[in-house]
Amino acid sequence: MLYKETLRTNKRDEMIDITTNVKSMVKKSGIKNGIVYVYCPHTTAGITINENADPDVKHDMLMRLDEVYPWEHPKYRHAEGNSASHLKTSTVGNSQVIMIDNGELVLGTWQGIYFCEFDGPRIRTYYLKVVNG
Structure with missing residues (x-):
């Protein structure tokens, strides 16, 4: 089954659980048993799995990505001016695969699935493909 989901982001960089x-x-x-693919079709947004217990983790991840890929850099050449968002997306990735066991996602105790916005705010989409197996 394929599901298309829409969400609104509110900041240039944010991670939405x-x-x-x-x-x-x-x-x-x-x-009940299989996998779910979570896929983002955007070049300036991605999908990741990380800790969802402490909100400081999201802050620290976004802060460090900004340090590694600053929004402005004198050597960026992309005309739209959002090269940093493309670099962040390639680093984070655009999809995740999560196992399903007995109807439940197989995630660690502190893990959550995040939509990562790197060029917002925007209205974004992501897809879920649930496969029996």
Whole structure:
């Protein structure tokens, strides 16, 4: 089953926890054992899995990505001026694969699934593909 989800981002850089929505779509699919692909079709946004217990983790990740890929750099050549967002997306990646066991996502105790915005605010989409297996 393929689901298309839409969300609104509010900042240039932010990480939005989509774990609850992914769990809901897996439940809706009725698939008890398999995998779910979470895919972002944008070149300036991505999907990652990381800690969802302490909000400082998101802050620290975004801060460090900004340090590694500053928004402005004298050698950037991309005409749109958002080279940093493309670099961040390539670093984070645009998809994750999560196993489903007995109807539940197989995630660690502190793990959550995040939509990562690097060129917002915007209205974004991501896809979930739930596969039996």
